[in-house]
Amino acid sequence: MKEGKKNAQRIIPDTSSVIDGIISTGVEREDYRDYDICIPEGVVAELEAQANRGLEIGFRGLEELQKLQDMAKEGAIRLYFCGKRPNLDQVKLARGGEIDALIRETAREAKGKFITGDRIQSMIARAKGIDVDFVKPEYKERGPLIVDKFFTPDTMSVHLKNKVPPMAKKGSIKEVRYVQIRDEPCTFYELKEISRELMDRARSDQNSFFELSFTGASVLQIGKMRIAIANPPFSDDVEITIVRPVASVSLDQYRMSEMLKERIRAQRGILIAGPPGAGKSTFAAGIATFLNDKGFVVKTMESPRDLQVPPEITQYGPLDGSMENTADVLLLVRPDYTIYDEVRKTRDFEIFADMRLAGVGMIGVVHANRAVDAIQRLIGRVELGVIPQVVDTVIFIDKGEVANVQTLQFTVKVPAGMMEEDLARPVILISDFETGRNEFEIYTYGEQVVVMPLGNEEARKPAWALAEGEVQSVLQEYASGPVSVEMVSDSRALVKVREKDMPRIIGKGGSTIDDIEKMLGIHIDVRKFESEKEEKKKGAKDTRPHRPIIERSSRHVILNVPELATQDVEVYAGETFLFSATVGRHGDIKVRTDSDVAGNVMEAVETGEAVWVKVA
Template sequence: MKREGQSITRIASDTSAIIDGAISSRIKSGEYAGTQVIVPEAVVAEIEAQANRGIEIGFKGLEELQELRKLAAQGTIDLVFAGRRPNLDEVKLAGGGEVDALIRETAQENNALFVTADRVQSQIAMAKGLDVDFIVPRFIGYGPLRIEQFFTEDTMSVHLKNGVPPMAKRGSVSAVEFVCLRKEPCTYGELKLISRELIERVRSDPASFMELNFNGASVLQIGNMRIAIANQPFSDEIEITAVRPVAKVSFDKYRLSTVLKERIKEQRGILIAGPPGAGKSTFAAGIAVYLHELGYVVKTMEAPRDLQVPKEITQYAPLDGSMEKTADILLLVRPDYTIYDEVRKSSDFHIFADMRLAGVGMIGVVHANRAVDAIQRLIGRVELGVIPQVVDTVIFINKGEISKVQVLEFTVKVPSGMTEADLARPVIIVTDLESGRTEYEIYTYGDQVVVMPVGLEVKKPSWKLAEGEVKEVIERYATGPVQVEMVSDHKAFVQVLENDLPRVIGKGGNVINNIESILGIHIDVRKFESGDMKEKPSQKEFRPIIEKTKKHVILNIPELVTHDVEVYAGNEFLFSATVGRHGDIKVRKDSTVAADILSAIEEGELVTVRPL
């Protein structure tokens, strides 16, 4: 270590001190002013190699070397490059310390104070008898980052590219806008300054990480912000993308059914699916916190680590670049549940399956446009008969809400559409959790795996009555229009105006929970989206033109194209239907409904159509 009271006349720096900018900083403060600064050629070679590979810290090192040259030109220091450059074999063995040994050798030969910010390097240098000045990283006094000026409270992501005005995604998960932040395009110098600052923060802040570092691309995690930096030749121009969560949603806000909560607690295999930006990771973080609060041991596997979870939940990255090694460690840690963020590659699905079959409760996050697409991604990666043991529940998230939950079961049966008993085979049945209706069957047919949609839903007559009852109750709280759609015997979608949402849901969901307990129906309340509210005709009743053909009785009402309507004979309700795009309702001539229409006409009753 540096000897007290000893005047410093000559210093030699290693790569870490150059990249950290510590040498020029101490020269400007006067501590190293007037000294001879020796930069080993091995340091120059290491920085040059990093810059040529497009690694950001290499450019940071080049900037520091240029700053030292300026200080030397001003006469503040005497800058000297000494030692020899490492050969190809020594470069290949850099990870084993060959280049570091050359740097220490140069400092020893020149009898210089050895300056380093690398703890291992400092310990070895002291053991070798060198005078060492170990620069301890400064962890306090961080100011705001330049990139933070582009963020507001509702900004989800910021997109910066050379020659393009800065852009950002703003709003909530259910309503995102891509907006331009200013007219002036970003410049190369501005983006390089921002990227250097981000790299410097990662190197000095113990709460930040360099998640990935490739030729021309780096991924950083700074606080709750994930940043991707792309450079040429990987990208056509320098680009910086920063993403952060805009909301930390309480798990209770999702209003999960008791059945789904119980499935989550039973150490199952669950996939959380949805398109990019739908809120999958936010929901996964909510599940992690929920399970932790119930007393379970919860860990995460992430690359990069960006789930917003409390410190009690340990977040694991790829060990030595491999998630398989991370899984080996986790099996020794013995968690009750593991959240696997971004299950995408075949290796990810294999690791997920291995851990699940080992008895660990697994919850994976998968990109998919439909719930069934998440299941299809398992086909070919996991043996078909094992899929229900690996994944038995798929939760589909869209616009920050749970839009569908599917469960998987394994049985032996004759697939739907086949009639011969000898065609029975193992079949994976995919059913909707809320309604219990089978939606898909997965089985082998010859050499192919078939994912067959089955049981297309037909609205039951009783649903119309239920919709009316739900609408009547909701209208007591809403001031504007209410639209109700039954999707199963026990679930309804309700749409109201945005300013009516607080009244219908109530504080903490007390109003809607009370309505659900009274009606015995789970109600999913949403606001009207643009285009959802159909323009209703001003008239209440319409008289259709009635025609008879050989096969049909046709009611023609061109004013109500594509509208849902009810047909009456006098004041007696006959049936409900949807008017076709040509303005027609076709009823088979041999049906009871057609007979009722013709009977009403013969008796002189007025047949009318009323829009819903």
């Protein structure tokens, strides 16, 4: 180590005091003017390692060293570097305190005042008898930021990128415009200056913090602004995105019935769904405020923590990088409600379900294009029969408005479109909250989970058409001429045949028709054709489509249509013709699993495309 000025006071800063600018600030205030400042090599190595990992604090510390070097050239201080440079193993163990220990040892050998902004470092140094000063970074009165000039009252977000003119999203949630806000493109040095200022503010302002810090990316929260800073190699160039809420909305500003508000208060499992930018988080913050005002204990789970909620509501981030750890703490805190912002990954849904089943009222924010899509995101992540216990209400937000509310109910019934009572199974009914009308059914069919839309009578006709085809196929065995079948309800059919075929279909004392009705599970009203013209018209109709039961064995894909046994048929997926075949006498169509035909059938099943069969 070089010798400084005789009798000059000497200070040895640690990494934290360099990053926080404590030394240069002291020199500017003349507290450290004409001092010998000895920078441990351990500090330089730690800053270099952080900068190499793309962490902004590393660059900030190196810039501070450059600033101190400039002050030394001006004669304000004398700057030296001292101590041993840490080896590779010590750098790798930096989190365990190896470099901090090396810096303390350098401070002891240099025989000066050890300056640190790290409380733990100061406590250990004092315990080891080192002359140490614990100096907190100054909280200066904060003026406007450079990025503030890009914002207007209706600006939702600002997007800055090197060599690209600044852009912004403006307007309201109902009408957003993406516009250019300056002709000159951003420069590298301008973005670095903005980045440095934002980092300093996040580090020194009590209302700001670092949310995430990765190689090439940092996320900050400064007041109400959420800032994402991206650098190469993570991004192709330097980019800064600043997002802020344009409004804090209470539930009174939404068109909501008292019945829905009462449902929200009832400690339920609720999903707030909608596309990106629709106003989901704003609505969630409104619900949090509403519940807090009603006397409930409300907490949030967020990453990043950017919901605009009252100070009474504590906002939690990932504990030690895991929301699972956060959930464990929250269960000890015992909130009435937890707002889980951004439920995306499988683990998020599992944590949401665990907390809900533990009795906590849960409100999750989910990206979805329809309310039912939010429910479908639970399938495969949460056991099907448990879904209504985890989520019983979905509120769909579109352009800042409550567009749709759906409720979930668990029951056992015959799914819509199926006729036989022995096909009854557990079904999740999804209904419109306001009208009570059933809109979807979710149930298992073989190994598949089916999400079946239920429309009006017009939408139900395809299911009835399947029943008409089945009735027609059965009665055709008793009639020599054409058979016309019309389903007038899901349990009653009107059948017309030639007059000479009626006795054979009805049977002695109605015995035959009784057997047919029991077999089909519907009431059949048999009548004759009124005229030859009607008979010809009805007889010319194609046979109705049939929905086969599809099974898969080790060698075959099997389509079971017993009502079409021994007949030549055509098989379709939606509107696409797949193949022709002859149905076996047991009602089976078998195709080898290694054939293209079998592949087409299974692909249609997996994508939800309807597979159907008609007589050729």
